Amino acid sequence: MKERKIKLTVTSARPLTEEQKEKVEAVFSKKYDCLLEANYLVDDSLIGGLMVFDGATIYDGTVKSKINQIKEKLGND
């Protein structure tokens, strides 16, 4: 079994607690089945929620992006 290392960049609106960090890492290490190196950043312009970048995909669950989604949908109708 290859032990690759994946670098995770987790950006949140407010600093995460240790418990929250462990939960995030658990989800992703189960997904990729390898070592994780997590890097935590704080950006309050995201308003709330979490954004995880694993080097190839961005998992965007921030409130900012949800607002943008609504904005786009309303703009189209």
Added chain:
Amino acid sequence: MTDYAFLTDELKRQVQSFEYGTQLKEAGRIVACGDGVLTIEGLVGVKSGELIYITGGKYALAMNLEEDSVGAILLTNARDLSEGDLAYCTGRIVSVPVGDELLGRVVNPIGEVLDGGKPLKGEKFRRTESPAPSIFDRSKVNEPLYTGIKAIDSMIPIGKGQRELIIGDRQTGKTAIAVDAILNQKGKDVICVYVAIGQKIAAVNSVIQTLKKHDSLSYTVIVSSTASESAPLQYLAPYTGTAIAEEFMLQGKDVLIVYDDLSKHAVAYRAISLLLKRPSGREAYPGDIFYIHSRLLERSAKLSKELGGGSITALPIIETLAGDISAYIPTNVISITDGQIYLESELFHGGMRPAINVGLSVSRVGGSAQCQAMKEVSASVRLDLAHYREMAQFSQFGADLDVATKQTLAKGARLTESMKQRQGCPKSMGIMVLELYVAGKNFLSDVELSSVNAVLSEFISFVSEYYPYFIAGIERKGKLSEEDKKSVETYFAEFKRKRETV
């Protein structure tokens, strides 16, 4: 009042019923950037030639797809790009705005306006890379495209849908021929596209001013990526111009596109390839240097009637060094095009302008793109000039020449002199036919060599004044009947008599 209540209710309903989930976006991170080339890690699903969006409104083109990284070239000028920035796939291939709103405008290769006017509305977009018309989509090239330059339209005729290369050393008049061809399309329902690749900004401005002065800007589109633009933009410029031209061609219109010049285009592509660490070949050019020009020039064609009968005629320009047309890029492009117009600096400095070497220039479409009148008058011109050049070498020895040789020399010298033409003065077909007929039949044998062109233009003014419908008649019919020929002889005799009495 009820309207507002209704609206707010509707909005509330939409927001509440909106299903949002976590958004998944394909992304990558820039690990290296410099000289307009980016190395991006991630972007697993990116496709070759796809447009990549970088946070901050910047765009790049994916060119190298490797196992764990992507090499992309920046399309927008970005000084504040840094390592660590996020890049996203857009799912789109590079496209540019096309359509009638482009006419009279100066744009850069990604469709931004450079002439200080209103930005383009962008109602219609077209991919910069698209396949050339297939074999069955095309029809034969049989309509002439007049450049208004006598030497070209008589002996190296160009047809609509042809690719004719203009090749020569620096400062031999290559751009001048192309611009004159554009000027000559006024009122002929031909749209022109001028693509400036790696040119001096002052040179492009000079072209624009010339077109403005002759009121030719209204049917011309200028795509400009001058020498201070990045190599990726210079690389993209001809494809943008062709996309713009294709849109008009598919509407059934005729387009003339000038690529000025493809030598600088090859140099820009070489720069990009070396920065992307692609293996280099002869003269440090990458392996696909032929392909970038062949796929560009194959898109110029004449479409069949079923597809509207539109056409794109291409005039690519190549600059040679010390007249070497057997160098790498010149030979590549010569083998792609349907003929070349070869300009020599010796001729230029000897006063022969346009400095066209008729012996080495060729048009592979030739007579099938000429009207009957032009075909007739120019049939013997090429041979006569060839004979003249042969004999001119004898006359240098100062030997005693017989009468026949002297006559051939006199006729040839006057024919050659009549091929000289001022820049920015393209001539209509009827005028060219008349002048060639007069010079070819040796009517000018008793005219001083230095006044040949003056006499010819005086004759044309004479005919326009006293027989105003004659020239227009030739242009309309495209034929020179026996009657017409006799009329020309009569008119010339009259003109001569008038001149002598003055």
